[in-house]
Amino acid sequence: MLVFIIRLFIFNKSLKFFNGHKIRISAKVSQEPSKFSNSQKFNLEGFNFYLPKYPQVNYGDKVVVEGTVEDGKVINAKLIDLIKNENVLLGFRKKIISFYQSSLPQPYSSLVAGIILGYKSEQTSIFWNQLRKTGTMHVVVASGMNVIFVAGFLMSIFLTFFSRRKSALLVLIGVWIYAFISGFEAPIVRSSIMFSIALVAQLFGRLSFSINALFLSVLVMLVIKPAWIYDLGFILSFTATASLMLFTKKVDKFLKYIPKYIKTDLKTTLAAQIGVAPILFVTFGEFNLLSPLVNTLILWAVPLIMIIGSLGGLVGLIIPSLGKLILYLSYPLTWYFVSIVGIFS
Amino acid sequence: MRIWKIVYMLELLVIASLVLAFFSFNNRKFKLISCDAGQGNATLALYGNTQILIDGGPDAKVLDCLGSYMPYWDNTLELVILTHPDKDHFGGLIDVFQRYEILNLLKSKATNSSQDYQVLENIVGGKGINTLYAVDGLDLRLGKIYLDILNPRGLDEGIIEEKDLNNSSVVLVLRFGEFKALLTGDVEIEGINRLAFEGKIPDVDFLQVPHHGSKNNITSGLLRLSSPEVAVISVGENSYGHPNKEVLDLLKTYNIGKVFITIQDKDVVIESSGASWWVKK
Numbered sequence: 001m002l003v004f005i006i007r008l009f010i011f012n013k014s015l016k017f018f019n020g021h022k023i024r025i026s027a028k029v030s031q032e033p034s035k036f037s038n039s040q041k042f043n044l045e046g047f048n049f050y051l052p053k054y055p056q057v058n059y060g061d062k063v064v065v066e067g068t069v070e071d072g073k074v075i076n077a078k079l080i081d082l083i084k085n086e087n088v089l090l091g092f093r094k095k096i097i098s099f100y101q102s103s104l105p106q107p108y109s110s111l112v113a114g115i116i117l118g119y120k121s122e123q124t125s126i127f128w129n130q131l132r133k134t135g136t137m138h139v140v141v142a143s144g145m146n147v148i149f150v151a152g153f154l155m156s157i158f159l160t161f162f163s164r165r166k167s168a169l170l171v172l173i174g175v176w177i178y179a180f181i182s183g184f185e186a187p188i189v190r191s192s193i194m195f196s197i198a199l200v201a202q203l204f205g206r207l208s209f210s211i212n213a214l215f216l217s218v219l220v221m222l223v224i225k226p227a228w229i230y231d232l233g234f235i236l237s238f239t240a241t242a243s244l245m246l247f248t249k250k251v252d253k254f255l256k257y258i259p260k261y262i263k264t265d266l267k268t269t270l271a272a273q274i275g276v277a278p279i280l281f282v283t284f285g286e287f288n289l290l291s292p293l294v295n296t297l298i299l300w301a302v303p304l305i306m307i308i309g310s311l312g313g314l315v316g317l318i319i320p321s322l323g324k325l326i327l328y329l330s331y332p333l334t335w336y337f338v339s340i341v342g343i344f345s
Numbered sequence: 346m347r348i349w350k351i352v353y354m355l356e357l358l359v360i361a362s363l364v365l366a367f368f369s370f371n372n373r374k375f376k377l378i379s380c381d382a383g384q385g386n387a388t389l390a391l392y393g394n395t396q397i398l399i400d401g402g403p404d405a406k407v408l409d410c411l412g413s414y415m416p417y418w419d420n421t422l423e424l425v426i427l428t429h430p431d432k433d434h435f436g437g438l439i440d441v442f443q444r445y446e447i448l449n450l451l452k453s454k455a456t457n458s459s460q461d462y463q464v465l466e467n468i469v470g471g472k473g474i475n476t477l478y479a480v481d482g483l484d485l486r487l488g489k490i491y492l493d494i495l496n497p498r499g500l501d502e503g504i505i506e507e508k509d510l511n512n513s514s515v516v517l518v519l520r521f522g523e524f525k526a527l528l529t530g531d532v533e534i535e536g537i538n539r540l541a542f543e544g545k546i547p548d549v550d551f552l553q554v555p556h557h558g559s560k561n562n563i564t565s566g567l568l569r570l571s572s573p574e575v576a577v578i579s580v581g582e583n584s585y586g587h588p589n590k591e592v593l594d595l596l597k598t599y600n601i602g603k604v605f606i607t608i609q610d611k612d613v614v615i616e617s618s619g620a621s622w623w624v625k626k
Contacts, residue, residue: 037383037404054439054464101444102420105412106405109444126409308358324418331417332361 019070023047024080026064030225032120032183033057046227049077058094059183060085093117093181096313103316103324108334111140112309112327115302118142118182127338130345135280135291139302142182144191144237149306150178151195168199186221186234190241193217211245214238232283236276243275244268262296269295294344301333308333370416375490375521376625379553379605379613380410384581385433388528388553389414390519395488397519399426399528401437403581408440410612421446423487426479428515428530430457433557435465442468451477451485453497455513479515481545489619491520495545496536511556512536518547522619526551527571537567546570550622551615554578554596558588558606568599575624577613578606 025044033042039050040057049065057063057079064081067074097119100109107127113119118141131137154174158167179192197213218238221228228234248271255263255270269292281287288294308330316323380387382402389410390397396415401407411422422445427435430452441447442465450469456462469476477483483494496516514530527549532540533556540546541564552573556562557580576596578588588606596604603624605613614625 035405037406052460054461098443102446105415105417106408106444107412108417125406304354328362328418329355329358332358332365335365 021069022066023069023074024064024066026062026081028062028085029057029059030184032059032118032185034120043227043231046230047074049074051077051079055079055082057082058085058090060087060090089177089181092317093183095317099313099316099320099323100309100327103312103327104331104334107338108331111334111337112305112330114140114142115305116142116146116182116309116313118146118185118188127341130341133288133345134294134341135288136294136298136341138236138240139295139298141233142185142188144187144194144241145302146182146306147175147178147188147191147195149303151175165203168203172196172199186228186231187237189221190214190217190234190237193220194241211242214241214245236279239275239279240272243273244271247271247274265299266292266296269299288344290344294340297340298337301337305330305333305337366416366418373618375524375617375619376414377519377521377524377526377551377615377617378410378414379577379579379607380407381607381611382407382410382437382579382581384557384583384587385436386428386530386553386557386579387437388579390490390521391415392488392490392521394419395423395490396421397424397426397487397490397492398422398438398441399517400428400434400530401425401439401441403433403436405437405440407437408444411441411445413612414614420444421448424449424451424485426450426515426517427452428528429453429455429510429513430462431510431531432459432461434530435462439465439468442472442474447472447474449475449477451479451515453479453513453515455497455510457510479517489521493518493520495540496532511562514555516540518549521617524551524615524617524619524622525549526553526615527573528553529555531556531562533562534564537562537564541566541570548572550574552576552601554588554592556587557583557585558592559585560589560591563592563595565595565599568595568601572599574602575615576601576604578604580606581608 027044029042029044031042033040035053038053040053041048041050042057043049044065049067051057051065062083062085063079065077066080067077097113097117100113103109104112107125110119110125110127120141131140151171154171155167158170162170175192175195179188182188194210194213194217197216221234248267251267251271255267258266273292277287308326312323312326312330315326375392376390378389380389380402383404383406385402386400387402387407387410388399390399391414396419398411422441425438425441425447427438427450439461479494479497481495481498485492494515494517497513511531511533512535514532514536516529516532516536519526519528525547527547529552537555546567549571550573552571552575554563554576558578580587593604607613616623616625
C-alpha cells in the first residue's frame with residue numbers, strides 16, 4: 001500500500017505541465033493505437049497524441065513525438081522518429097491479424113481479430129458505431145474472458161504431458177505471452193493477474209478470495225502504470241468484475257422463471273451492467289436499455305468465434321488455404337453477431 | 346457424448362456457411378453500387394465472380410461496402426480504377442489494397458506528392474499489381490462488363506498540374522447488356538465541355554454526378570446529352586457545401602427520375618439482368 005501511495009505521488013508530480021510547454025516524449029507505444037478516418041491516436045505518459053494516419057504506428061513500436069501542452073492536452077503533435085518493433089511475438093500477432101483481414105470481409109474480420117487479439121478496427125466503420133450504440137463494445141475488445149479460455153485450453157494440453165505443478169507453471173507463462181500478444185489491454189492484464197494469483201494460491205494450497213484478488217490486481221496494475229487510472233477499459237473491467245462478484249447471485253433470484261439456457265448469459269450481463277451502466281452513461285451520455293437483451297442474444301456465439309478463429313488463425317499461418325476454410329466456419333456466427341447488433345442499433 | 350456434440354455443432358456450421366454462401370453468391374444479376382463511403386467517391390460494379398471498384402472513398406469505410414456486396418470468400422478484385430489521385434478517391438484504396446488481392450489497376454498518369462499517396466504507390470509497387478494507364482479510346486471488357494474510357498485524352502499525359510487533377514479524371518462508360526452508366530470522377534466544366542464538344546457524351550441510364558455535386562462541375566449540356574434516369578451524388582459530411590443547391594435545382598429542371606444522395610440514401614444499388622435494369626434502393 002505504501003509503495004502504491006508513493007508511486008501515485010510521483011505520478012502526480014510528474015504531470016505538472018503548463019500551457020505552452022513544448023514536450024518531446026520518446027517511448028514505446030504500449031497499446032494498440034486507435035484509428036480514425038484521418039488520424040491515429042495513442043497515449044504516452046497520460047497524454048493523447050493524435051498523429052496523421054500514415055506512417056502507421058503499431059503496438060510495440062518506439063516513437064519520438066513532439067507537441068505543445070494546452071489545457072492538459074497535446075496539440076500540434078508531430079512524429080519525429082519511428083522505430084518499428086521487430087519482436088517475434090509481435091510479428092506473430094501482425095501475421096495472424098493480416099491473415100484474418102485477407103480471409104474475411106469487413107466487419108467480420110475485425111470482429112474476429114477484436115475478439116481474439118484485441119485488435120481495434122477503424123472507428124469510422126458503421127459496425128463500430130453500432131457496437132457503441134448497443135453497449136456490446138466490450139465483446140469486441142479483448143476481454144478478461146479470453147484469458148480464461150487461453151488458460152483452460154493450455155491447461156488441458158499440458159496436463160496430458162506434465163505433472164500438475166509443471167503444467168500450472170507453463171500455463172502461467174502461456175497466459176502472460178498471450179497478454180503480451182494481445183497488446184496488454186487493461187482487461188487482459190487484470191484477468192491475467194487475477195488468474196496468476198488464483199493459480200499460485202492453489203499451488204500453495206491456499207484458498208483465494210476472488211474479491212481480494214481483484215483488489216490486489218488493481219494495486220499491482222496502478223503501481224506498474226498509474227496512467228491506467230484514466231483508461232476507460234481499466235475502469236470498466238474492474239467495475240464489471242466487481243459487480244459480477246457482488247450481484248450475480250442476487251440477480252439470479254430475480255430470474256426464477258427464465259429458462260435455464262438463456263439465464264446464464266442474462267444474469268451475467270445484468271449483474272455486470274449494474275456497475276457498468278452508470279459509468280457508460282456518464283462518459284458517453286447515452287445508455288441503451290436494450291443492451292442486456294442484445295448481450296444475451298450474442299454472448300453464446302463469442303466463445304465459438306474465439307475457438308474457430310484462433311484455430312483458423314494458427315492453422316492459416318502454416319497452411320493458408322486450410323486456415324481459410326476453418327475461418328469460413330466462423331462466418332455464420334459472425335454474420336449472426338453483426339446482424340443482431342445491426343437490428344438493435 | 347461430448348465428441349458427438351462437437352460433430353453436430355460442426356455440421357451445423359458447415360451447413361450454415363453453405364446456406365449463407367448460396368445467398369451471397371448471386372451470379373444472375375449485375376449490380377452497380379454507389380457506396381456510402383463518406384465524403385468521397387466509391388463505386389462497385391459486380392457480376393458473378395467479377396468485381397470492379399471505381400475509387401475507394403477517403404478511408405476504410407469502403408471496406409464495409411465491399412464486405413456487404415461481395416461473396417464472403419471472394420478476396421479478389423479483378424479491376425480497381427482510380428479516377429484521379431485525390432485523398433477522397435484514393436484514401437480508402439490503401440485499406441482495400443492491404444486486404445484484397447488486386448489483379449489490375451487502371452489510373453491516369455497524374456500523381457500526388459502527398460505522403461498518403463506514396464503509401465498507396467508503395468503497396469502497388471510492393472505487390473506488383475498490374476497497372477494500366479487510362480486514355481481516351483481505351484476499351485476494356487471483364488466478363489460481361491464493358492468499359493469505354495472517355496477521359497483523360499492522350500495529350501494530358503506527362504506532368505499534370507495539381508489544380509488540373511480533376512480534369513485529368515478517368516471518365517468512363519460502364520455497360521452491362523442494355524444498361525449504361527456514366528462515371529465521371531471529379532471532372533470539371535472545362536473537361537465536360539470538351540467531352541461534349543467532341544461528341545463523346547453518350548445517352549446513359551445512370552449518371553454519377555461529377556465532383557460530389559459541387560457547383561462548378563455540372564452543365565446543362567451534360568444532363569441534356571446524357572439524359573440519365575438515375576443520378577447519384579456521392580457525398581458525405583463536408584464543409585464545402587456539397588451537394589450544391591444549384592446543382593440539385595438543375596437536376597430537377599432536367600426531369601431526372603431519381604436523384605440519390607449517398608449521405609441520406611446510404612448505398613445506392615442498381616440491378617440489371619442485361620435486358621432491363623431497376624433501382625433496388
